[in-house]
Each structure stands twice: as structure tokens, then as C-alpha cells.
Amino acid sequence: MSEKKIKYCGLFGYYPKWLQKYANSKIFIIVYGFLGLVQAMAFIYMTVTLTTLEKRFKIPSQTTGLILSGNEISQILSLILIYYGGVGHRPKWLAVGVGLSSLSCFILVIPHLIYGPGEAALALTQEYLAKNIKMNTTQKSDFLPICNDKNSIKEICANDDWSDDDGIVPRFLIFFSQFVLGIGTTLYFGLGQTYLDDNSKKSNTPMLLGVTFALRTFGPAVGFILAYFCMKIYIVPDLHPIINEKDPRWLGAWWLGWIFLGLLLAIFSLLIALFPRELPKKLHKISNDKNMTEVEVPLNIENNLQKNLNDIDELNNLSIEKIDSQQDDEPNIKDFFTTLIRVCSNKILLCNNLSAVFGILGVIPYMTFIAKYLEVQFETSAGGGTVITGPISLISMVLGFFFSGWFISKFNPRPSRLLSWNVFGGTLWAVVQIILIFNTCEIIEHHGIDRQNLIINLTDTCNVNCNCDDSKYSPVCHQATKTTFMSPCHAGCKNSNDTKSYYNCSCVDLSLKKNYNNDTVINDSVTVGPCKGDCTNAYIIFMILIMICNFISATERIGNVLVNYRCVDKKDKSISQGVTLMIVSLFALIPGPILYGAIIDKSCLLWENSCGENGNCWHYDKEKFRLLFNTTASFFTFIGVLFDVGVCYLARNVDLYGKNDDDKGIIFIQDEANIVKYKKTKKVSDNIT
Incomplete structure (x- = not known):
């Protein structure tokens, strides 16, 4: 192999002299760190826009978890790429992975290009209403039904394009994008960190990892902000919606951010490919000893x-x-399986990986479904809650990474003390998750739903003659009683002043008229959108607890990674990272979202129903959601703590700092x-x- 390809910066046979000064670990950390930032932006952007995707394509949460597992499935299948990349030109293999991550972003835009915003979103625009008026039609949108609206548009199933809204094609494209993204994620973690460790002093590795982890952690904070602004833009930016982003029917421009992220990742793919196979070593001197030099x-x-x-x-x-x-031996399949067996039989690595599996199962619901948790428990808008909680909690993680990287590099705490901190952090997380079971706020009543007996009957004597069977979910609120109705039709409303308020509603509490001098316009009127409770205090408590736990979790991460690096031979580091990703993906990242998606669906009270098929959930049992969600997470976190104790014992004599x-x-x-x-x-x- 040409020496230039090994030691020099360049690409496609072009190795200019001016570029060689950038072939050092500091520049690599900057590029690799900011690459991680953009990748993390993509991850959190998917998390925040997840509820919008569910609404747009009528996807239940359990199905969403299955779709997102494509990321982890490809990580398992990419293990052999880690092996070949680990003994080859790691920066170029890493560049291929980043290029695939870029491709996955553009794949996610395809469902919108093919199917557009959907009829439901178009019907909630001024342009749609103006078109109906211009055509002199007396029909009203079936998404804004009122009582006795005999002209409302009925759902026609026979002529529906099944794949348009809730079919296999959009779901497959989302799954395929995650599958492609998983390959890039595997190569990023499996090759990038080991390349950094092999091209720097071992005693500096904790600080370097702290810097790269911190930069990557900034990604979600920026991703939250990107998602927030994209979600404030209507799914069709050049149309004018008649609802705002606080309405549960609002669909933001979820596809817009993927174009931006895809372009950024394409740029970083080229930058990372410029680095040589090995970073040139500077002339340096280490004190003499009597050992072999x-x-x-x-x-x-x-x-x-x-x-x-x-x-x-x-x-x-x-x-x-x-x-x-x-010279490096050429990789072959026989050596691959020999290496794989050797790595998998390492007790310390196995115990550390199982600790990661249960630890991730304990915290993954607060990452994958954080937007839904905030929407259901604290009644935030899609993306609105995460724009505050996300950056605040992630800043605490950045501080945790910087502090732990500096502390470990500075003081080199012995393994038993360093890993005991992981036991403390895991225990704290489990306790906080139990506390979150009781962290709730005001529960708003929904007309027709009996929470205690779990009986749903949206048809009452007040709306029995309103022909509401085919009415879509378009919630309205009676402010005086803080009662939410499924639609103006279900509230028994017969008249409308505009598209934002309805009156002459027979299902509101008419006894309140006495307090308003029989002013029927006030007493029997409802406004568009569900009623909101006061959740400020509970929301603040949630943010503080998550912020503290994220800081502690960040300080644990570097210790875990050092154990993975140092408990195996130098030549096995890349494949050990691949094995870690495989185990974590197979037992945590794949089943985790599916499990919690099923838990979320189990607490659903009111489903979107289209032609007899359930789509996304519109209304949840808040208490059941919170209890099942946090209890399950706490159980897994506690199991992870037990494996942390095992790692602390087995790795007590491991040389973490290359002494x-x-x-x-x-x-x-x-x-x-x-x-x-x-x-x-x-x-x-x-x-x-």
C-alpha cells in the first residue's frame, strides 16, 4: 500500500502539501466531534417529529417502534463491516458510513414527495375553504363537523388509495431509511473512537472522549431547535392553516429538516475521508526505563x-x-469468526455490555418517546415541550462529559472507584423513575370517556340526533367546565361564528347559564382545541430531575467506554465495539421502542379509525400511561445496576490509562x-x- 495513502491527507490520489498540516488528532477530534453533532441532530429530529409522522400516516406507536428498529437491525448486520474497516483504512470506511447516513435523510423525504401533506392537512387551510366557496358548494369539511350537518362529506373507503395515508409504502420507506442510517451509526462508533484512541496517548483518551461526547451531545440540543422551527411551519409552507400548532391536528413541515441534515452529512462524509489511515506521529520523548524500548x-x-x-x-x-x-494481514472470514469468539468470551466485556443493555432499556423511553411523553403528561404541543426540556437536559450532559473527561485524565481514579460511580448513577436513575410515577398535573375530562370503568360512549342524549358517527377527531373545549369534546358535532353544536368557535351546543353543562344571566352565547359555546390543565409545576419538576440524571449518566459513559477498550487486545478494539453495538441493538435498541410503543398503545382510549382500521391514538389514559411507562423503565434500570456491580468487581485491576x-x-x-x-x-x- 502506498505510504501516502497511509500517512497523508487527501482523496482520490490528490495529496496536496498544504493539507498535510491538518493530519493531526486535534483536527480529527473537531471533524469527528461535529460529525457526531450532526448525526445526533438527525436522531433527535426523528424523535421530535415522530408524533407528526404517526398522525400523517396513521401509524400506531407499537408499529412505530417496529419501524424504527430498522436502525438496529442494520447495526447487527454491519458487524462484519466493523471487522474489515477496523483492519483497513478506517477514515474512508467511516466516510462511507456517513455517506449512507446522508442518504437515509433524503430517503425520509420521499414519502412527502410521493404522497404530499394528505387530504386531512389540506382541508384545514384557508385555500381549501376558499376553493369550496368558489365552487358554490354547501359542503363543509368533514374535519369541522357540526350537529345535523347532513351535507358533511362521508368517508369513502372503496376508492381510497390505501398506501396514501396508512399503507405499506410510507412505512417501508421510513424503515428503510432507518436501516441505512444504522450502517452509518455502526461505523461511526465502531471505527471513529478506536481510530482516535490508537492515534493518541492512552492517558489522554478520557479527555478526548469527553470532548467528542460533549460535541455529539450538543447535537440533540441543536436538533430540538431545528425540529421546533420546522414544526412551527405548516406541512405545506405556502398554504395558510386555519388552526395553530397547539391544535392536535396540526402537522408541521417534518420533511424540511431532513433535507438540511442530509446536506450537512454529505459534507462531513467528504471531510472525514480526507484523513490518512494513520495519523503521523510527532517527534516526542518519554523518560527512559530499563525495559525494552x-x-x-x-x-x-x-x-x-x-x-x-x-x-x-x-x-x-x-x-x-x-x-x-x-504489515497488516489481509482480513478473512476465518479470522473474523476466531476474533468474534475471542471477544464474545471476554467476561468483563460481556458484563459491561449487559449493563449497557439494561441501562439503555431503562432510559430509551425518555429519548425515543420524549415528545409523546411531554404531550400526554404535560399537554405540550408537538415539539413545543422538547424545545425547552431538550436543550436544558442536554446541556447538563455536555457538562457531565467535559467534567468527567477532565477529572479522569487529571486524577486517573482507580477502576474500582471509577466504576462504583456507575452503580451510584444507575441507582439514582431508578429512584427518579419511581418518583416520576407520582409527578402529574390536572386531568381534563373528556366527554364520553369513563376513566374509572374504561367505558367509551361518545354518543349521548344531547347528540344522538347529530349524525356524528363519521366525524373526525377535531377537539373543542368548553372552558367553563374544562370539558373536551371529540368534535363540535359531539358537543351538539348547531352554529358557528367562524372556524375557531361554535355555539348553541346542547351537550355543555347548561346549569352554568345561571351564573352568566342566561347568556347562551357564553354558556353553550366551545372553542377549537382541547382544554388545557395547569401542568407548569409538574413540568418543571420533570425537567429538573431529568437534568440531574442526565448529568450523572454522562459522567458514567467514559468509564464504560474505557473498560471496553482496555479489557481486550489492541487488535480487537474495533470488533469489540462492533460486538457491543450488536448486543445493545439486539437486546435493547430493537425491542425497547417496540415494548414501550406497546405500553403507550395499551394506555390509548381514543383511536383514529379509518375504514374500520385503527391508526394513531388521539387520547390517552394519562395515569395508566405514566404508571406503566416509568415502572417498566425503573425495573430495567435496576437490573442494569446489578451488572454495574459485576463490572466494578471484574474490572478492578484493568489498566484503564495505558500505564x-x-x-x-x-x-x-x-x-x-x-x-x-x-x-x-x-x-x-x-x-x-
Whole structure:
């Protein structure tokens, strides 16, 4: 292999001199860190826009969890790519992965390009209403029905394009995009971090990991903001909706952010590909010891070796002997399985991975379904709650990464103390999740839903003659009683002032008229949108608890990664990362969203029903949701703590900081030539002529 391809910055045979000064670990950290930032933006953008995708394509949460598992399925299948990439040109393999991540973003835009915003979203625009008026039609939108509206449009199933809204094609495209994204994620974690570790001092690894983790953690904060602004834009930006983003029927421009993210990832794919296979080593000196010392010397200065060594006073008496340069063996399938068996049989690695599995199962609901949790429990708008909670909690993670990276690099705490901190952090998370079971706010009544007996009967004596059977979910609120009705029709409303208020509603509490001097316009009127309770205090408590736990979790991460690196041979580091990703994906990231999606669906009270098929959920049993959600998470977190105790015991003597590293004492002397190795044998004067 050409030395330029190994040691020089460039691409496609182009290695300009001005670019070589950027071939160092600091520049790699910057590029790799900001690449992680953009990848994290994509992850959190999917999380925030998830509820909008469910509404647009009528996807239940359990099905959503299955669709998102495409990311983890590809990570399992990509294990062999980690092996080949680990013994090959890691930056270029990493660039391929980033390019695939970019492609996945553009794949996600395709459902919108094919199917558009959907009839439901178009019907809630001024342009749609103006078109009906211009056509002199007396029909009203079936999404704004009123009592006795015999002209309301009925649902026609026979002529529906099934794949338009709730069919297999949009769901497959979302699944496929996640599958492609998973390959890029696998290569990012499996190759990037090991490349960084192999091209820097082992004692500096904690700080370098802290910097890269912190930069990656900024990604979700920026992703929250990107999602917030995209979700404030209507799904068709050039149309004018008659509802605002607080209405549950609002669909934001979820597709817009994927174009921006795809372009950013494409740029970083090119940048990461420029790095050489190995970063050039600078001339440096480490204190002498009596152990074997290796010196790497350029071939073209072999005859002048004495002169070069004499320039370093401390090495004047160093004796050396030329040894054969070892080339990397070509990877093959046989070695792959041998390596895989060796790595999987490592007790420390296995225990650390199981700790990660249960730890992730405990926290993944607060990542994947955080937007839905905030919507249901604290009545925030889609993306509106995360724009506050997200950045605040993620800033605490950034501080945790920086602090732990600095602390570990500075003080090198022994493994037992460092890993005991993980036990404390996991225990704290489990306790907080139990506390969240009781963190609630005012529950708003929904007409026709008996929460205690779980009986749903939206047809009452007050609306029995209103022909509401085919009315779509378009909630209205009677402010005086804080009661939400499924639609103006279900509220028994016979008249409308505009598209935002209705009156002469027979199902409101008419006894309140006495308090308003029989002013029927006030007492029997409703406004568009569900009633909102006061959830400010509960929301603040949730933010504070999550912020504290995220800070503690961030300080644990570097210790876990160091254990993974140091408990295996140097040549097995990349494949061990791949095995970790495989185990975490197979047992946590795939079943986790599916499990919690099923839990969320189990607490649903009111489903979107189209032609006899359930779509997304419109109304949840808040108490059941919170109890099942947090109890399950707490259980998994506690199991993870038990494995943390095992890691703390098994890894108590692991050399986390490279103090016993075989490369200690190496001094690198190099120029643009090839490299050969020498080892200490006898005096230089006897060996060099």
C-alpha cells in the first residue's frame, strides 16, 4: 500500500502539501466531534417529529417502534463491516458510513414527495375553504363537523388509495431509511473512537472522549431547535392553516429538516475521508526505563541514524537492532469468526455490555418517546415541550462529559472507584423513575370517556340526533367546565361564528347559564382545541430531575467506554465495539421502542379509525400511561445496576490509562519516508557503521 495513502491527507490520489498540516488528532477530534453533532441532530429530529409522522400516516406507536428498529437491525448486520474497516483504512470506511447516513435523510423525504401533506392537512387551510366557496358548494369539511350537518362529506373507503395515508409504502420507506442510517451509526462508533484512541496517548483518551461526547451531545440540543422551527411551519409552507400548532391536528413541515441534515452529512462524509489511515506521529520523548524500548526510524536516514540519535541527549547510549516491519494481514472470514469468539468470551466485556443493555432499556423511553411523553403528561404541543426540556437536559450532559473527561485524565481514579460511580448513577436513575410515577398535573375530562370503568360512549342524549358517527377527531373545549369534546358535532353544536368557535351546543353543562344571566352565547359555546390543565409545576419538576440524571449518566459513559477498550487486545478494539453495538441493538435498541410503543398503545382510549382500521391514538389514559411507562423503565434500570456491580468487581485491576502499555517509551523519528522499527539490544556504536 502506498505510504501516502497511509500517512497523508487527501482523496482520490490528490495529496496536496498544504493539507498535510491538518493530519493531526486535534483536527480529527473537531471533524469527528461535529460529525457526531450532526448525526445526533438527525436522531433527535426523528424523535421530535415522530408524533407528526404517526398522525400523517396513521401509524400506531407499537408499529412505530417496529419501524424504527430498522436502525438496529442494520447495526447487527454491519458487524462484519466493523471487522474489515477496523483492519483497513478506517477514515474512508467511516466516510462511507456517513455517506449512507446522508442518504437515509433524503430517503425520509420521499414519502412527502410521493404522497404530499394528505387530504386531512389540506382541508384545514384557508385555500381549501376558499376553493369550496368558489365552487358554490354547501359542503363543509368533514374535519369541522357540526350537529345535523347532513351535507358533511362521508368517508369513502372503496376508492381510497390505501398506501396514501396508512399503507405499506410510507412505512417501508421510513424503515428503510432507518436501516441505512444504522450502517452509518455502526461505523461511526465502531471505527471513529478506536481510530482516535490508537492515534493518541492512552492517558489522554478520557479527555478526548469527553470532548467528542460533549460535541455529539450538543447535537440533540441543536436538533430540538431545528425540529421546533420546522414544526412551527405548516406541512405545506405556502398554504395558510386555519388552526395553530397547539391544535392536535396540526402537522408541521417534518420533511424540511431532513433535507438540511442530509446536506450537512454529505459534507462531513467528504471531510472525514480526507484523513490518512494513520495519523503521523510527532517527534516526542518519554523518560527512559530499563525495559525494552522501540524507536521508529525513516529508511532514508538509516545510515544517519547515529546523528539523529545523538541529537537527543537522553538516548546517546541507546542500543538498537533493526527488526522486520510487520504489515497488516489481509482480513478473512476465518479470522473474523476466531476474533468474534475471542471477544464474545471476554467476561468483563460481556458484563459491561449487559449493563449497557439494561441501562439503555431503562432510559430509551425518555429519548425515543420524549415528545409523546411531554404531550400526554404535560399537554405540550408537538415539539413545543422538547424545545425547552431538550436543550436544558442536554446541556447538563455536555457538562457531565467535559467534567468527567477532565477529572479522569487529571486524577486517573482507580477502576474500582471509577466504576462504583456507575452503580451510584444507575441507582439514582431508578429512584427518579419511581418518583416520576407520582409527578402529574390536572386531568381534563373528556366527554364520553369513563376513566374509572374504561367505558367509551361518545354518543349521548344531547347528540344522538347529530349524525356524528363519521366525524373526525377535531377537539373543542368548553372552558367553563374544562370539558373536551371529540368534535363540535359531539358537543351538539348547531352554529358557528367562524372556524375557531361554535355555539348553541346542547351537550355543555347548561346549569352554568345561571351564573352568566342566561347568556347562551357564553354558556353553550366551545372553542377549537382541547382544554388545557395547569401542568407548569409538574413540568418543571420533570425537567429538573431529568437534568440531574442526565448529568450523572454522562459522567458514567467514559468509564464504560474505557473498560471496553482496555479489557481486550489492541487488535480487537474495533470488533469489540462492533460486538457491543450488536448486543445493545439486539437486546435493547430493537425491542425497547417496540415494548414501550406497546405500553403507550395499551394506555390509548381514543383511536383514529379509518375504514374500520385503527391508526394513531388521539387520547390517552394519562395515569395508566405514566404508571406503566416509568415502572417498566425503573425495573430495567435496576437490573442494569446489578451488572454495574459485576463490572466494578471484574474490572478492578484493568489498566484503564495505558500505564502498562507495550508502546510506552517509544520515540518516533520520521519524515516523508517509510518507517522501520528498531529495538534496544546493544550500543549504537557497535551496530551502526
